Amino acid sequence: MQINVESSPAEKYSADALAIVCFESEEKPTAEAPAVSSAASSDPELVAQSGWLADLRQTGEFTGKLYETAVLHRPEGISAKRLVAIGGGKREKFSSVEARRIGGALVRFLKPKGFRSIALLIDTPNGDEYVSAAVEGAVLGGWEPDTYKSDPKAKEKQVDAFTVMVPGIPDEALKAGAERGRIIGEAQNLTRDLVNEPANKLTPAGLAEAAKKMAGDLGLECEVLDQEAMAKLGMGALLGVAQGSSNPPFLISIKYRPSETGGKDHLALVGKGVTFDTGGISIKPSEGMEKMKYDMAGAAAVIGAMRAIAQLKPSISVTGYVPTVENMVNGNAQRPGDIVTTLSGKTVEVLNTDAEGRLILADALTYANRNGATHIVDAATLTGAIAIALGHYNVGAFTNSEEFLQRFLKIAKAAGEKTWPLPMDEEYKEYLKSAFADLPNIGGRYGGSITAAWFLREFADPTPWIHLDIAGTAWLDDGKAWMSKGPTGVTVRSFVNLAMDWTALQTG
Numbered sequence: 001m002q003i004n005v006e007s008s009p010a011e012k013y014s015a016d017a018l019a020i021v022c023f024e025s026e027e028k029p030t031a032e033a034p035a036v037s038s039a040a041s042s043d044p045e046l047v048a049q050s051g052w053l054a055d056l057r058q059t060g061e062f063t064g065k066l067y068e069t070a071v072l073h074r075p076e077g078i079s080a081k082r083l084v085a086i087g088g089g090k091r092e093k094f095s096s097v098e099a100r101r102i103g104g105a106l107v108r109f110l111k112p113k114g115f116r117s118i119a120l121l122i123d124t125p126n127g128d129e130y131v132s133a134a135v136e137g138a139v140l141g142g143w144e145p146d147t148y149k150s151d152p153k154a155k156e157k158q159v160d161a162f163t164v165m166v167p168g169i170p171d172e173a174l175k176a177g178a179e180r181g182r183i184i185g186e187a188q189n190l191t192r193d194l195v196n197e198p199a200n201k202l203t204p205a206g207l208a209e210a211a212k213k214m215a216g217d218l219g220l221e222c223e224v225l226d227q228e229a230m231a232k233l234g235m236g237a238l239l240g241v242a243q244g245s246s247n248p249p250f251l252i253s254i255k256y257r258p259s260e261t262g263g264k265d266h267l268a269l270v271g272k273g274v275t276f277d278t279g280g281i282s283i284k285p286s287e288g289m290e291k292m293k294y295d296m297a298g299a300a301a302v303i304g305a306m307r308a309i310a311q312l313k314p315s316i317s318v319t320g321y322v323p324t325v326e327n328m329v330n331g332n333a334q335r336p337g338d339i340v341t342t343l344s345g346k347t348v349e350v351l352n353t354d355a356e357g358r359l360i361l362a363d364a365l366t367y368a369n370r371n372g373a374t375h376i377v378d379a380a381t382l383t384g385a386i387a388i389a390l391g392h393y394n395v396g397a398f399t400n401s402e403e404f405l406q407r408f409l410k411i412a413k414a415a416g417e418k419t420w421p422l423p424m425d426e427e428y429k430e431y432l433k434s435a436f437a438d439l440p441n442i443g444g445r446y447g448g449s450i451t452a453a454w455f456l457r458e459f460a461d462p463t464p465w466i467h468l469d470i471a472g473t474a475w476l477d478d479g480k481a482w483m484s485k486g487p488t489g490v491t492v493r494s495f496v497n498l499a500m501d502w503t504a505l506q507t508g
């Protein structure tokens, strides 16, 4: 999708559709400090059309509710073929979250109708923030899980150009905002493409290839450890999970180094990369098992984030670590009761082979620590229990450093990725007791997401670390107005903005 930033007058701009945002319960859109431009805000010609809107409001056909739409054909005095009103909800509640979703909703509303070029009129009292969010939303809205659909007609229907119309001459900050939105949107779409791949098409070797390709294209270094190399190092926990599959495991490291490092900080992003999770011998029920292809959503988020980081160039060293395996059940599969020795030297009794994510992450976290991480954030579709606790709307967050978590939560909130902290009291650690090894890989029946986090913490300590459980948020079962069903790309935005936060810290 081509992205443009153009200056007004919007009425002279040729596109299949010119969209304006209209807010709820406002008879006529007003000109006072609008967040996103409504019909009257900047273009007198557009005001002429507001009679159309007033009519629609009067009949109740259009109320300005979020993402609601109305289309005017052949609008007088306007070069675009259609004038589209899109609901902005309550003006006072409008933020970059809504701007992002409006970008997506517009694309998703107009795409099936064959519209190929869309212009959105935006006022920019918030500088580049809304421009960036709307562009990002448009890029995200254009994505479909249709890689394996063969109907070419359906594929033809895509939006080729998305233009943000701003009043006056767009300055460098606005252009940079649009570019940032495109980069972060495309990074999430890469993540979504990877997550959407079925497990027969994307094995651990395939994930390693995808990481290498991305790194090669963007000039990042990528190192891939194979089974033999991991055995030499002593990654018994990761290899134990992998031994039940004929598809061999890998540990991928993707390295970004800034041209001038401001300090000695080194951020490690670690992602669970189970390309398919049958549960192993502790096998999962067959109903819904097909969804377990998304058990590598954490890994894909790391790969997507590294792509954006390579383009946005924060001033901190960032390494993405992706342990990747397939959790299968051949004759060599790991058994309940097996005891494995992790890279850290700690032994683990595998009481349940379905709690495999924490086993591969344990070795990856130790590896990240040994390679100089000063801050670690991992993302993993780790527990079904997190969706019981938080539903599908919040990522669950766990930490060993309250200070690091508070900083991260602010960043995630600004990125529009809802994230909620869960407790890590020492008492929960008591649930993790093994009579035969240093640790079991599961706690009891209670606090499943917390015991999983405590297990990881054993390998992350003492480095400041945040664990993000994305089992409830990485996959959308039903499409939304602004986003298709399927992978969400969650945590890419938070990861990228966290890395960029170091730049902000240094430049004050």
Ligand code: BES
Pocket (backbone or CB within 6 Å): 277, 279, 295, 352, 354, 355, 356, 357, 381, 382, 383, 384, 385, 442, 443, 448, 471, 472
């Ligand atoms: N990949 C699953 C977690 C999961 C569940 C992700 C549902 C997405 C949707 C993970 O490997 C797993 O199986 N966890 C077990 C842990 C249990 C055995 C302690 C779970 O959540 O049931």
Ligand code: ZN
Pocket (backbone or CB within 6 Å): 277, 279, 327, 353, 354, 355, 356, 357
């Ligand atoms: Zn599992």
Ligand code: ZN
Pocket (backbone or CB within 6 Å): 274, 277, 295, 354, 356, 357, 381, 382
């Ligand atoms: Zn899993």
